[in-house]
Amino acid sequence: MTRTRFAPSPTGYLHIGGLRTSLFSWLWAKKNQGEFLLRIEDTDLARNSEEAVEAILKAFDWVGMSYDGEAIFQSKRFDLYKKYIDQLLEEGKAYKCYMTKEELDQLREEQKAKGERTRYDGRYRDFTGTPPEGVEPVVRIKAPQEGKISFVDGVKGEFSVDASEVDDFIIARSDGTPTYNFVVAIDDALMGLTDVIRGDDHLYNTPKQIVIYEALGFSVPNFYHVAMINNEQGRKLSKRDGATDVMEYKALGYLPEALLNFLVRLGWSHGDQEIFSVEEMIELFDPKDINKSSSNYNLDKLLWLNAHYIKNKPHDELAELLVDFGVDIRDSDKKDLILNATKERGKTLVELASQINLILNAPSEYNAKNAKRAFKGDAVEILGEFVEMLKGANASTKEEYHAVIESIVDKREIGFGKIGQPLRVSLLGSMTGSGLDEIMAILGTEETIRRVEKAIEFINA
RNA sequence: GACCCUUUCAUCUAGUGGCCAAGGAUAUUGCGUUUUCAUCGCAAAAACAAAGGUUCAAAUCCUUUAGGGGUCGCCA
Structure with missing residues (x-):
């Protein structure tokens, strides 16, 4: 499996x-x-x-x-790791190293000065003498000293490092706690993993972990190292x-x-x-x-995908999600109207919520620039006439509202924009947004008239 | 510094010696649809990191150089 x-x-x-x-x-x-x-x-x-x-x-x-x-917590498995450390020590596959941190630092300095890759020099690997006083030892694994450590990476292909690249790394600290590469190998093996997919920053840990697998006689899983x-x-x-x-x-x-x-x-x-x-x-x-x-990493495509999934999401689910963004239309009988009018205009739920709010909340004021552009000329007259026509039209669907607009366009022989722009700013306070017929179908005749009359009042003032 | 990985349009990618004078997607620009914005449709522009080889033939194989990333802990 x-x-x-x-x-x-x-x-x-x-x-x-x-x-x-x-x-x-x-x-x-x-x-x-x-x-x-x-x-x-x-x-x-x-x-x-x-x-x-x-x-x-x-x-x-x-x-x-x-x-x-x-879920497995490594912090609860220290006894288990300890057992394996003792086992390796007993089998002579690991050994105690009495080198102090200061000595290690010094060794690294020297190696760096010579332009070498820093590594432990194995000085306690075959140590049989009397250990120095007052030093709590660490436990190091006996890594192979010759040959190569290789594995086939499912992404990178064949990967192999010289055994000399892998030193006798520490598997237990001087306080007895086990180190990362040791516990990872043990847990991956004990959990029965067949495939390890991880970041390629772990590429160099893999040979180390293979050393552990082999020392303990575990079988090595497939590795896949994914680039960052x-x-x-x-x-x-x-x-x-x-x-x-x-x-x-x-x-x-x-x-x-x-x-x-x-x-x-x-x-x-x-x-x-x-x-x-x-x-x-x-x-x-x-x-x-x-x-x-x-x-x-570039978010443009995520935004496009998000728009795609919003457009295709069932309305009930969208309504549910919108609650967190301050819009609750779950029980509204206009839910479908609202979402159909807005969901193609919101690339994120944040944008969608603001589109919906734009319709649901009457404009508290008109942007000076918008008002100047939309309310110019005979806009007041047209809006006034539109209100009168609405009163007699008994419209409730998108199509019926559309017909009302159309009839005023025909009657006055004007372009759609002549009525559209002032009407849009009256209803939304904005020059852009959902279709006017859709907006009115959501608002209903009463609210539509209220907003338009407010705009007329504003223009006349 | 040493060692390793990697390199196709701005970005994500297809591509494993001839199907590639390099395909798709996003972003960009233009046109169309739309009362507006958006959606949608159509179109344009846009890349094999560089230099050397190998071969009848190279984006694909080899070498070198350059860019980017990673690792070199008693961190994980």
Whole structure:
């Protein structure tokens, strides 16, 4: 069975890049009817927080991704890791190193000065003498000293490093706690993962983890290293480049399906297809189609996708979502009229809400520029006549209101704009927006007349 | 500094030696539809990082250079 995972360290919110790799993992598990597991990497007791775990779960929940089984917390598995450390020590596959931090720093300085890659020199690897006094040792793994460590990466292809590149790295600190690369390998193996999809900043950790797999006799999973997401300039994505917290997108009025569609196409593609429902993603996703190169973050396409999903969303669901943005039309019998009139004008829920409010709330004042342009000439007369005609028309549908406008256009032999502009500013206070007939159908004759009369009053004043 | 990964229009990408004088999408510009704005439709402009090879033939293979990214912790 295919098993994948997401393994965040709970130090903050869920990052947009983290969501993409977990989306890939989730899709791959779903496609193969496998499992997607969650593991919280909270071994750094000082830095992680419970709020961060909750923030991550909340973001998962928002986009509709869920994990199988119970989340695993590494902080609760220290006894297990200890067991493996002892085992490796006993088997002679790991050893205690009494080098102090100061000595290590000094070694690195020297290596750097010589232009070498810094690495531990193995001085305690075969140490049999009496340990120095007062030094709590760390435990180091005996990494192979010759040959190459290789694996086939599902994205990058064959990857291999010289054994000399991997030093005898620390698996347990002097306080006895295990280190990252050690616990990752153990957990990935024990959780039965078949496919590890993660950021390519972990590429260099992989050989280290393979050393652990082999020392412990675990079988090595498939690795897929996905290139990073950069900002539009191709630089590392930072907070200054816009929203990096997944939940910010909710607040900005994006739909989760748009965000997922956007992210799945960042570094992955399926021919020329742009629009993917979650079901299609699951059906079509394959890590072999993941791009090797990093991609740059540009929100234009997300905005387009969001508009697409808003246009196609059922009205009941849109109404429900709009509540968070200050518009509650859930129980309105005009719900369909309102959304049909506005949903093509809002690329985000924020914009959609403001479009709706523009119609629902009578203008409190008229923008001086708009008023000057729209209320000039014989606009007052036309508006006055329009009110009279409305009173006798008994209109209620979009078509009936349209007919009223049309009849005044015919009667006075004027262009549509002659009545349209003043009417629009009267109703909305704005020169742009939804169709006038649609607006009036929403407002009803009474409210329409009230707004127009107010405008006439304003012009005459 | 050392080592590694990567490089197709502004952006996301298709492309695995001939189907490519490079296709799609977004963004941009123009035209059309629309009382307006938006939607929608049509069209335009726009790229193989550079230089050398290999080959009858290269975006695709090799080398070098350059740009970008990553790693080099008793962080994860």
